[in-house]
Amino acid sequence: MRKIQMVDLKSQYDKIAATVNASIQEVLDTTTYINGPEVHKFQKNLEEYLDVKHVIPCANGTDALQIAMMGLDLQPGDEVITADFTFAATVEVIALLQLTPVLVDVDMVNMNISIEAIKKAITPKTKAIVPVHLFGRAANMEAIMRIANEHNLYVIEDNAQAIGANCRFSDGTKKKAGTIGHVASTSFFPSKNLGCYGDGGAIFTNDDDLAHKIRGIVNHGMYIRYHHDVVGVNSRLDSVQAAVLNAKLPFLDSYGKARQDAARKYSGAFEGHKNIIAPSICDICDCHVFHQYTLRIIDADRNGLMEHLLAKGIPCAIYYPIPLHSQKAYADTRYKEEDFPVTNQLVKEVISLPMHTELDDEQIKFITDSVLEYLK
């Protein structure tokens, strides 16, 4: 059996090496390292893939979120609602811009921001909602946009984990996650669903004025060379990374399918088990692209299971072990434990199994057999 990895970037690279290498060589031959034609080409390719008017590439997914918020002119003290159960980058940039993060609980079934909790958290100071499409599953954007429209709030989608996933609306239409809110951010960190070979990120929006503003912000606030109209940052996607992304983007949908296939096999093996709640896989809308495959372990020793798997050479991880409201940097007297029953439960129950595009049946069987061996 091939060695099991949490993410197998080497096997994936081996299959597309010729294309990726040629794409990188082109950058080396033309020495267009920054803002070269590959970056422009990637921007256009991704706009077309997502069906969104503007993609603005930048240096990483954390920058992308920060720049999206800078573009919206949010002011210190403005309240921004986001999920308690996510990677810290989301809340970090809110705090960094001196906005007030308002962490709220998530939904037990899809692990995304709870619609009821958003409604309860809105105050006259609320200016924005940041849903995170966690683990690759699209948040309930229809409900979130309805609340935002009612209360005149911005919606910034953190789409670092769900590029390629669809959001389905009650009228049957579908849109790509990251193209529904006022603005969205994504990350091309190597292990993300569309990963480059270093750092990378992008901002998406359908708003022409906001796109223009953001194009200046990523480039030191310049719209005309050496004229600095707003305070900006330096955040660029380099051409080598864009070359990798141009080579990989055509495979994104098949990568999503490979992840869904692996998830289907995992969930099939765990079906009906009294101690396991496995993620559901929707056959019609691609609303989950499985950045992570995350189980909940009920009435059993989750940490013991983790040790059992690690001892058998099966990598696994706990995303995320501590709720953001309990982190020193983001603690706030406004938070009460009873406001976070779901997050507080999830951090004790979740375990993520290996998930990537290169898992084979033998590996999946070994992993599921090992889980079932421990949980009996």
Ligand SMILES: *Cc1c(COP(=O)(O)O)cnc(C)c1O
């Ligand atoms: C990875 C990630 C980010 C940050 O992306 P970087 O490219 O690592 O800066 C932000 N939000 C979420 C939910 C992520 O998973």
